[in-house]
Amino acid sequence: MTKLHILYENEAWLAPLVKALEDRKVPYLLHFMNGGGFDLTSEPPEGIFLNRMSPSSHTRGHQRGVRYVSELLNWLQFYGRRVINGSTAFDLELSKVKQDLALRRQGILTPHTIVAVGIDEIKSAGQEMPLPFITKHNQGGKGLGVRLFSDRHSFEEYLANGEFVDDPGGITLLQEYIEPHEPHITRVEIVAGEVVMAIHSSTEGGFELCPAVDCEDEELFCPASGVGKFRPAKIDVKDSLILQYIQMMEVNNIDVAGIEFIEDSQGNRYTYDINGTTNYNAEVEAELGIEGMGKIAELAERLLAAEYPKLIQSSTVTNGEQFTTAPAAEIRTLSPND
Ligand SMILES: Nc1ncnc2c1ncn2[C@@H]1O[C@H](COP(=O)(O)OP(=O)(O)O)[C@@H](O)[C@H]1O
Numbered sequence: 001m002t003k004l005h006i007l008y009e010n011e012a013w014l015a016p017l018v019k020a021l022e023d024r025k026v027p028y029l030l031h032f033m034n035g036g037g038f039d040l041t042s043e044p045p046e047g048i049f050l051n052r053m054s055p056s057s058h059t060r061g062h063q064r065g066v067r068y069v070s071e072l073l074n075w076l077q078f079y080g081r082r083v084i085n086g087s088t089a090f091d092l093e094l095s096k097v098k099q100d101l102a103l104r105r106q107g108i109l110t111p112h113t114i115v116a117v118g119i120d121e122i123k124s125a126g127q128e129m130p131l132p133f134i135t136k137h138n139q140g141g142k143g144l145g146v147r148l149f150s151d152r153h154s155f156e157e158y159l160a161n162g163e164f165v166d167d168p169g170g171i172t173l174l175q176e177y178i179e180p181h182e183p184h185i186t187r188v189e190i191v192a193g194e195v196v197m198a199i200h201s202s203t204e205g206g207f208e209l210c211p212a213v214d215c216e217d218e219e220l221f222c223p224a225s226g227v228g229k230f231r232p233a234k235i236d237v238k239d240s241l242i243l244q245y246i247q248m249m250e251v252n253n254i255d256v257a258g259i260e261f262i263e264d265s266q267g268n269r270y271t272y273d274i275n276g277t278t279n280y281n282a283e284v285e286a287e288l289g290i291e292g293m294g295k296i297a298e299l300a301e302r303l304l305a306a307e308y309p310k311l312i313q314s315s316t317v318t319n320g321e322q323f324t325t326a327p328a329a330e331i332r333t334l335s336p337n338d
């Protein structure tokens with residue numbers, strides 16, 4: 001049966017998406033992606049694919065998913081399957097280095113960033129980088145490895161005392177700290193070239209609350225889990241920065257993203273994070289009367305209608321068979337019959 005195939009890792013983020021699809025009667029199938037397999041010489045199942053694989057999946061004990069999905073996307077696209085946030089988008093999702101370059105290629109201002117691999121290199125980068133600076137993982141998400149340093153001594157201590165947790169690929173970034181003029185960052189949510197909403201995320205609470213793997217505050221920077229931390233932000237859809245974001249997404253085949261920037265006291269806006277596997281904050285959605293996942297569901301619906309026109313015609317006849325909610329754990333592989 002032709003449907004939307006959802007590649008995911010974190011079940012906790014599924015409910016709003018599933019609701020949006022069921023409300024619109026979009027047929028879907030969930031694929032939990034921490035293992036499985038496929039035959040390179042056989043055709044993938046028919047349908048549209050939505051990549052919701054999280055770059056922080058390794059922190060939930062799912063070590064294999066990111067590499068598996070990276071390879072699976074190549075196979076899907078080889079056979080011409082349309083993937084929402086396909087391989088180019090996913091490459092960016094896994095690399096803040098690539099994000100920085102993609103942003104700068106579009107003329108977007110980013111904070112000065114240096115890459116350091118290996119503890120000696122990280123130490124010497126910490127000597128060179130102007131203060132204050134931030135550390136972060138190249139494969140980010142939920143604030144992994146994000147710490148603020150205002151003096152070199154505390155950075156050295158951090159590296160020496162066992163608090164430092166390396167990026168899964170061993171790539172640490174040291175980045176110029178941008179002091180926000182007001183105590184928030186702005187995150188702009190875009191789906192298929194359309195601004196869905198913009199939010200302010202409070203920066204109060206500081207960086208001492210380290211969102212490390214075992215920390216209770218590990219979802220500190222995740223809009224899905226934040227309560228009271230996120231507020232609607234006013235944004236002009238014709239703002240030049242927004243237009244640059246839309247262009248950057250088009251150039252890099254990114255269908256869905258939440259893009260973050262910080263404005264300093266001079267009015268400079270520095271962009272530093274592109275979240276393809278984005279989540280929408282329920283409080284903000286309720287306040288604005290907007291359903292973010294609804295926009296993704298509508299995109300999937302449009303793509304299914306364009307590629308499989310017969311499916312949409314037949315789905316006007318309500319047919320329970322079309323709404324697959326098979327438990328994710330049963331679907332370990334993608335077979336041509338899915
Ligand atoms: N260069 C920076 N200057 C000031 N604050 C930053 C900077 N980079 C990140 N932050 C803060 O840390 C948070 C997490 O960093 P981010 O790069 O978005 O990582 P992640 O991909 O894990 O969300 C940001 O939302 C922001 O509050």
Ligand SMILES: [Mg+2]
Pocket residue numbers: 142143221260273
């Ligand atoms: Mg972020």
